[in-house]
Amino acid sequence: MTGGTTLTSAAGVLSLLDEADDSLKVHALRQLNKMVDHYWAEIASSIHKIEALCDQEDFKSRDLASVVASKVYYHLEELGDALNYALGAGELFDVSDRSEYVETLIAKCIDEYIVQRVRQEESKDSKVNIDPRLVQIVERMFERCFEHGEYKQALGIAIETRRLDIVSRAIKQSGDVPDMLQYCFGLAQRVVQSREFRRQMLRTLIDLYAGLATPDYLGMCQCLLFLDDHAAVARILETLISSDNEQNVLMAFQVAFDLHENQNSPFLVRVSSQLPQPASAEGDAANPKAERLTKLKGILSGEIPTDLYLHFLYGHNHADLNILNSIKDKLEQRNSVTHNPL
Numbered sequence: 620m621t622g623g624t625t626l627t628s629a630a631g632v633l634s635l636l637d638e639a640d641d642s643l644k645v646h647a648l649r650q651l652n653k654m655v656d657h658y659w660a661e662i663a664s665s666i667h668k669i670e671a672l673c674d675q676e677d678f679k680s681r682d683l684a685s686v687v688a689s690k691v692y693y694h695l696e697e698l699g700d701a702l703n704y705a706l707g708a709g710e711l712f713d714v715s716d717r718s719e720y721v722e723t724l725i726a727k728c729i730d731e732y733i734v735q736r737v738r739q740e741e742s743k744d745s746k747v748n749i750d751p752r753l754v755q756i757v758e759r760m761f762e763r764c765f766e767h768g769e770y771k772q773a774l775g776i777a778i779e780t781r782r783l784d785i786v787s788r789a790i791k792q793s794g795d796v797p798d799m800l801q802y803c804f805g806l807a808q809r810v811v812q813s814r815e816f817r818r819q820m821l822r823t824l825i826d827l828y829a830g831l832a833t834p835d836y837l838g839m840c841q842c843l844l845f846l847d848d849h850a851a852v853a854r855i856l857e858t859l860i861s862s863d864n865e866q867n868v869l870m871a872f873q874v875a876f877d878l879h880e881n882q883n884s885p886f887l888v889r890v891s892s893q894l895p896q897p898a899s900a901e902g903d904a905a906n907p908k909a910e911r912l913t914k915l916k917g918i919l920s921g922e923i924p925t926d927l928y929l930h931f932l933y934g935h936n937h938a939d940l941n942i943l944n945s946i947k948d949k950l951e952q953r954n955s956v957t958h959n960p961l
Contacts, residue, residue, distance in 0.1 A: 632650045633647070682707065685709075689708060693723070705756075706728075729780065731753060735749045764776070774789040774803060775806070778806055783820065787823060796831065800827055804821075807820045
C-alpha cells in the first residue's frame, strides 16, 4: 500500500534507482525489499542496477542493496548468488527470521561452511581460510539455537561443522548434561564418518564425563573402549577398586560387567593384563584389594558373568525332567530331535 493505493507494478519504485540522490535510491531499496516477494520477476530486470549499488563503496546502504539482490536471486533459484549477497548484507540478513527464504539460505550457508571446515581440517593447512562472513552467519545461527533452547539442533550442526567448542557448550548449557552426553555419544557412533574427528569427539566426551559432579565412569570407559585405550580403562578400574568408598568399588565391578557385554574379548584381555596381579596386593591381610582384583579379573575374563548366567538359568528352570524323559523313552530314537537336547 502506498498512499492508500495498492501497487500493481514495481516500475515506479525501480525508476528511483536512476536518480542521482542517494536518499531516493535508499528509499527505493526499502520499498523493493518489502515488495520483492511479489514483484521479484519485474525487479529481476533491473538487478544489474541493484548489484551496482552493492559494489559502490561510497554507497552507505550497500547492505540493504545486498538483501534485495539476495532475495531476487533466491526467487530465481540461483541459491549460490543469493547466499553470496546475503553474506554481504551483514546484520540485515536476520537469522532469527523463520521465513522460507532465511531458512533455505541458512541451510545453504551451513552446507558451504561444512565443506570449507572439512577441507580446512583434512588439509591441515593454516592457509585454507574460511570466508569470515560465512563464519559470522553460522555463529549467529548457533546463538539463535542457544537463545531458543535448541541445544540438540546446535549440537547436530556443531558435529557436522566439526566445532568441538560448540559441542561442549551445547552439552554444558543444555540443563540435562547426562542426557545430552548420551545423545552425543550415540551421534558419534552413528553419524560421524571421519575416524579422526570421532576420536576427538570421544576425547571431548571423556573430559565432560569426568567433569560431572559425580564422574560418569561408565560413560568414560565406553568412550575409551571405542578408542581402544585399554591402559586408561585399567587405570580407572584400579583407582576405583583401591578406594575406601564402597560405591567406587561397586562401580568398578559395574564397569567391568558393562565392558564384558560388548564382547570385545581381546580388549578385555589387554585391560586385565594391565591390572596388578592379586598376589601383589596381599601384603596386608586386612587389605581387601587382592580379593577385589580377583573378582574384577573374573568379570573381565567372563568367568563370573557366565557363572551368574548359568545360575540364573538353573534357578528359573521349571521344566519337569521326568516328563521330558518319559516323552523321550516313548518316541522312536531314530531321527527324533527330542534325543538331541536331553
